[in-house]
Amino acid sequence: MNAKLHILGSGSALPVSSHFPTCHILELRDKQFMIDCGEGTQIRMREMGIKTNRLGHIFISHLHGDHCLGLIGLITSFGMLNRTADLHIHAHSDLQKILQPQLDFFCTELSFQVIFHAVNPTEHQLIYEDRSVEVYSIPLIHRVPTCGFLFKEKEGLRHIIREKVDFYQVPVWQLNRIKKGEDFVTEEGETIPNHVLTTDPTPTLSYAYCSDTLYNEKIISIVKDVDWLYHEATFLNSESLRAKKTLHSTAEQAAKIAKEANVKNLIIGHYSTRYRSKKKHLEEAKSVFENTYLAEDKKSFDLK
Numbered sequence: 021m022n023a024k025l026h027i028l029g030s031g032s033a034l035p036v037s038s039h040f041p042t043c044h045i046l047e048l049r050d051k052q053f054m055i056d057c058g059e060g061t062q063i064r065m066r067e068m069g070i071k072t073n074r075l076g077h078i079f080i081s082h083l084h085g086d087h088c089l090g091l092i093g094l095i096t097s098f099g100m101l102n103r104t105a106d107l108h109i110h111a112h113s114d115l116q117k118i119l120q121p122q123l124d125f126f127c128t129e130l131s132f133q134v135i136f137h138a139v140n141p142t143e144h145q146l147i148y149e150d151r152s153v154e155v156y157s158i159p160l161i162h163r164v165p166t167c168g169f170l171f172k173e174k175e176g177l178r179h180i181i182r183e184k185v186d187f188y189q190v191p192v193w194q195l196n197r198i199k200k201g202e203d204f205v206t207e208e209g210e211t212i213p214n215h216v217l218t219t220d221p222t223p224t225l226s227y228a229y230c231s232d233t234l235y236n237e238k239i240i241s242i243v244k245d246v247d248w249l250y251h252e253a254t255f256l257n258s259e260s261l262r263a264k265k266t267l268h269s270t271a272e273q274a275a276k277i278a279k280e281a282n283v284k285n286l287i288i289g290h291y292s293t294r295y296r297s298k299k300k301h302l303e304e305a306k307s308v309f310e311n312t313y314l315a316e317d318k319k320s321f322d323l324k
């Protein structure tokens with residue numbers, strides 16, 4: 021099954037035409053999850069031809085404008101488009117205090133419900149779960165309460181080997197049990213071990229999103245072995261003092277986290293507007309962790 025990550029905004033702070041503030045859309049198991057919603061999100065959605073009819077949940081990492089100022093515009097537009105499905109927003113509880121008065125003013129006849137879910141950004145815990153996906157919070161260190169998000173596909177069922185199932189004449193009503201890993205006992209009482217009848221489930225995918233944060237080794241155990249890690253890389257090494265002071269990370273620090281956590285791939289982003297090119301970010305990160313990619317506006321990653 022396809023999994024994609026769309027980068028709608030890859031920058032920080034001021035919107036500039038080459039990079040808008042942060043917004044990602046993760047497509048996983050036929051669902052869409054929006055992660056942060058900076059100003060300009062709607063424009064990028066149109067430019068990239070992303071239809072959001074499978075978007076039910078938005079996760080906001082923290083209440084700095086470059087991560088949430090796009091929300092009220094987006095919700096207003098969903099209203100104009102007569103959306104009917106509930107929209108769930110997972111964020112620090114202060115977001116509801118900020119957004120509710122705007123909703124009450126601008127969106128008096130909204131055709132759908134906006135449902136807020138308070139996230140405690142200081143805890144690493146399960147904050148969302150459905151049939152096939154789990155989302156955990158990742159506590160980060162920043163100037164305001166901030167957390168990242170770890171998306172994990174749940175393990176699916178085992179795959180039936182058709183010829184074997186036919187050979188041992190497994191009744192149809194038992195197939196679901198077999199897919200769940202049970203052995204099969206024939207009418208003669210012979211036990212056929214599950215591994216003879218099935219192959220392993222499709223490997224699951226994990227994506228961790230960490231923005232914005234001071235270099236923080238505590239996240240390593242949480243993002244251990246993930247398939248894809250997005251980690252902010254606001255600054256280059258030459259501004260490492262500035263990174264520390266503003267509670268952000270450098271590209272090299274993002275790569276250190278990726279390396280220590282043994283992730284498969286690293287995406288860096290949230291670049292300061294002081295840099296005209298991101299070439300050096302990539303160089304500095306790759307010197308520590310080879311499988312590094314640049315987040316860039318309007319770029320999509322195939323995660324599987």
Ligand SMILES: [Zn+2]
Pocket residue numbers: 032033084086087232290
């Ligand atoms: Zn930011």
Ligand SMILES: [Zn+2]
Pocket residue numbers: 082084162232
């Ligand atoms: Zn911030």
